[in-house]
Amino acid sequence: MPAISALELRPLATGMYPRFDDGVVDILGKVSITTYFLTVSRLNFGGDTQLPSIRYPADKYDRMWVPAKIPSGEKEFTARTNVSRVHYPSNSYIDMPDKVMSTAWVATELKNNVTFEVNLTTARTLRPVPTFYFSLLFYEMLETENLTRFVNICLEEVQNSGTETFVSDAEVHNYNWLQVYSRRWTFTGSSPRFKIRANDTSPNPGLINAAEFYGEFDAVTMRTFAIDARTITKFSTTASSLLDTAGDPCLPVPWAWVVCSIELPPRVTQM
Numbered sequence: 035m036p037a038i039s040a041l042e043l044r045p046l047a048t049g050m051y052p053r054f055d056d057g058v059v060d061i062l063g064k065v066s067i068t069t070y071f072l073t074v075s076r077l078n079f080g081g082d083t084q085l086p087s088i089r090y091p092a093d094k095y096d097r098m099w100v101p102a103k104i105p106s107g108e109k110e111f112t113a114r115t116n117v118s119r120v121h122y123p124s125n126s127y128i129d130m131p132d133k134v135m136s137t138a139w140v141a142t143e144l145k146n147n148v149t150f151e152v153n154l155t156t157a158r159t160l161r162p163v164p165t166f167y168f169s170l171l172f173y174e175m176l177e178t179e180n181l182t183r184f185v186n187i188c189l190e191e192v193q194n195s196g197t198e199t200f201v202s203d204a205e206v207h208n209y210n211w212l213q214v215y216s217r218r219w220t221f222t223g224s225s226p227r228f229k230i231r232a233n234d235t236s237p238n239p240g241l242i243n244a245a246e247f248y249g250e251f252d253a254v255t256m257r258t259f260a261i262d263a264r265t266i267t268k269f270s271t272t273a274s275s276l277l278d279t280a281g282d283p284c285l286p287v288p289w290a291w292v293v294c295s296i297e298l299p300p301r302v303t304q305m
Contacts, residue, residue, distance in 0.1 A: 044095050047129050051167070051248075052215070069217075071167060072249035074157040077102045077150065079242055080113040080137030093131040099244065102150060104139070110146035111139050114241075116175055128171070128213050134244050135173045135211065141231065141239035148230040148240045151193075152247050155224045163249035169215040170228075171244040172206045181208035184236035190227040203233065206241070218250060258284040258294070262302040266292065 051071070078088055081101030090096035104113060115137045139148045157163055174183060187201040202214050230240040258266075263283055270279040276291060283302060284294035293304035 042096075046095060050129055051169075052217070069167075069250045069252055072157060072160070072163065072251065074154060074163075074166070074247040074249055075152050075245070076100060076247075077152075077245045078134045078137065079139040079150070079244060080115055081134070088131060088133050092133045095129075099131070099134050102139070109142065111141045111148040111240075114138050114140045114175065128211060130171060130211070130244065135171065136175075138173070138175060138241045138243045140241040144232045144236065144239050146231065146239060148242055149227060150242070150245070151225050151227045152245075153225055154221060154247075157249050158224065161249075163251075165218040165220055165250045167215070167217050167248045167250040168219060169213055169246045170204075170230075170242060171246075172204055172212040172214070172241065173243045174206045174208045174210060175241075182206065182236075183238045183241065184233045185230050185240045186233050187214060188229045188231075190229065191222045193223070193225060193227055198229065201228075257282050257299055259299045259301045266302050266305075 076097060076099050078099040078101050081088065081099070083101045083103050085101065087101065088099040093099065104111070139150070141148050152168075154163070154166075170187065172183075172185075174181070183204075183206040185204050185206065187204060188198040189201050190198050201216065204212055204214055206212050228245075230242045232238065232240050266283050267279070270276050270289075279289060283289050283292050284300040288294045291305060292302055294300040295303050
């Protein structure tokens with residue numbers, strides 16, 4: 035028989051995972067998050083594969099960072115760990131654990147690719163995933179005169195097809211982090227392969243520190259008749275004693291102190 039003993043929720047800092055569509059506001063006129071996530075993969079490049087995944091307390095949000103394993107015989111890139119402390123600006127919204135960002139996969143030559151694959155099969159087995167959100171994290175770890183890496187990020191949707199899609203370029207400065215993310219990405223295959231490589235002007239080869247992949251779903255929006263929903267929600271903010279004021283006032287079930295009609299969209303008929 036299913037059972038649960040405890041449930042712990044950890045709020046994320048504002049801006050960590052941008053999920054806002056332009057022009058979409060909630061019934062109070064505030065910009066509204068328009069999607070929610072299903073975790074697909076969270077990769078720590080360069081982490082010790084003999085150790086458990088990194089999570090709390092190293093990551094205060096208790097995200098689980100799995101050490102990515104370099105394929106046997108791989109010669110184009112290698113793992114590197116040579117940072118004692120990661121330097122983040124005080125206003126950084128990215129909030130990554132130092133243990134993750136202090137390791138990386140780094141190409142052994144300028145011409146080489148840093149390559150990794152993501153398995154989407156398990157996520158798609160659980161439920162249909164319309165689009166994906168992914169975030170690639172970079173942190174320059176070298177103390178050299180040539181302080182910058184210029185890298186190109188490409189995607190091979192079908193392995194060994196020879197066809198690549200350009201995703202983005204990135205400029206990674208010495209002891210500075212960079213996040214490249216994309217929303218509502220549609221992968222055609224089940225094992226997309228990412229390639230990170232230096233461009234023609236980069237003095238240093240490609241690298242990557244971490245990556246996150248999420249299935250992205252449209253959030254359930256307010257479905258009660260708009261004027262009623264706006265009015266009743268504004269009223270609820272003025273009466274702190276009222277309970278059960280989360281989500282839609284009528285659907286899937288009405289708030290405890292609200293009576294709704296059965297029409298679609300439902301109307302608030304009584305309080």
